[in-house]
Amino acid sequence: MAYVNLGNSGVKVSKLCLGTMTFGSGFRGVGSVSQQDANAMVKYALDHGVNFFDTADVYSRGESEQVLGKALKAAGVPREDVIIATKVRGRMGDDVNDAGLSRKHILDSVEKSLKRLQVEYIDLYQIHGWDPSTPLKETMEALNDLVRWGKVRYIGASNLAAWQLAKANAIARKHGWARFITYQGYYSLAGRDIEHEVVPLCLDQRMGVLTWSPLAGGLLTGKYRKGAPKGTRLSGELKGFIPADEKLLDKVLDALETVSKAHKTTLATAALAWLAQRPGVTSVIVGARTQEQLTQNLAAADLELSAKELAALDAASATPLPYPQWMIERQKTYHK
Numbered sequence: 001m002a003y004v005n006l007g008n009s010g011v012k013v014s015k016l017c018l019g020t021m022t023f024g025s026g027f028r029g030v031g032s033v034s035q036q037d038a039n040a041m042v043k044y045a046l047d048h049g050v051n052f053f054d055t056a057d058v059y060s061r062g063e064s065e066q067v068l069g070k071a072l073k074a075a076g077v078p079r080e081d082v083i084i085a086t087k088v089r090g091r092m093g094d095d096v097n098d099a100g101l102s103r104k105h106i107l108d109s110v111e112k113s114l115k116r117l118q119v120e121y122i123d124l125y126q127i128h129g130w131d132p133s134t135p136l137k138e139t140m141e142a143l144n145d146l147v148r149w150g151k152v153r154y155i156g157a158s159n160l161a162a163w164q165l166a167k168a169n170a171i172a173r174k175h176g177w178a179r180f181i182t183y184q185g186y187y188s189l190a191g192r193d194i195e196h197e198v199v200p201l202c203l204d205q206r207m208g209v210l211t212w213s214p215l216a217g218g219l220l221t222g223k224y225r226k227g228a229p230k231g232t233r234l235s236g237e238l239k240g241f242i243p244a245d246e247k248l249l250d251k252v253l254d255a256l257e258t259v260s261k262a263h264k265t266t267l268a269t270a271a272l273a274w275l276a277q278r279p280g281v282t283s284v285i286v287g288a289r290t291q292e293q294l295t296q297n298l299a300a301a302d303l304e305l306s307a308k309e310l311a312a313l314d315a316a317s318a319t320p321l322p323y324p325q326w327m328i329e330r331q332k333t334y335h336k
């Protein structure tokens, strides 16, 4: 397992992070990994060099955090040897204030996450998205206070537009507050939109990029080619959650088959290895509903694709540049 700096910080995280959205009693039908199975998966991940774990308060309404906390305790790993990331913003109860990024909700939520995780601090506290009804300054000041009070070590953002991320960090910089050191976003061979605005911003600002749904929820395993297998995530309520162009997906799966055959591995392993090698990507957050899936996915840590293989996968998954990127590319050729 390779270890890399978490954005512009000195903390080292594993190139693969274990996502725990499947832990608990079934967040939006993504799976319901029991405590016993989660213990085994967390232990397996630790044994294979993973030191980075991602969860969120909303995953099974707190259960994922609880299950992860217990699994880390059961594994006997010292608290300081793991990097725990969680998130805040989603609705956690019926009360009007039990959602969003107000100072009130952030300060109340962090205490609950700490309790569920059974820890005294969270390594990376991420906002789970944009809150249009709270002034950004209020959110950034509250997050800074958590860092100063030692409840949180670093802060990160997820699912923001590039301009929102830049604005948030500009406010923090102006006041000398803690800035977001990571961006967590959807990125896979089936969806590379993040490459246009967010990744260049993160490279410019030396922010880390953490990638969610790296297998597009399972589409990149190739198992949906013959129809949705029963009991899988995309045969349920989340069918179509991640938009994927059928024709493009076919091309990508063909290219993945060639690459995975050459390495005698699975499409999933090859797809994750491609992502781990993309410019700007800090850590790929792998998801799994079963131990077998986790084994295949963590094998990506040992798979290095050649420049030719990377280029073949790039070509199969490429889409036309949106504006202004196509104009920016064109202007590079003018006035030389």
Ligand SMILES: NC(=O)c1ccc[n+]([C@@H]2O[C@H](COP(=O)([O-])OP(=O)(O)OC[C@H]3O[C@@H](n4cnc5c(N)ncnc54)[C@H](OP(=O)(O)O)[C@@H]3O)[C@@H](O)[C@H]2O)c1
Residues within 6 Å of the ligand: 018, 019, 020, 021, 022, 030, 031, 054, 055, 128, 158, 159, 184, 185, 211, 212, 213, 214, 215, 216, 217, 218, 219, 221, 223, 231, 232, 233, 234, 266, 268, 269, 285, 286, 287, 288, 289, 292, 293, 294, 296, 297
């Ligand atoms: N910030 C955010 O908004 C956000 C959003 C989503 C996820 N996340 C984070 O990212 C993590 C990973 O996301 P994800 O779970 O969506 O990742 P993913 O890798 O795109 O999808 C994982 C799912 O694909 C299937 N799968 C995985 N490996 C497989 C394999 N080797 N063979 C066959 N099927 C396989 C399993 O579902 P089935 O068995 O049901 O098919 C598994 O639950 C989450 O745990 C969470 O920490 C963050």
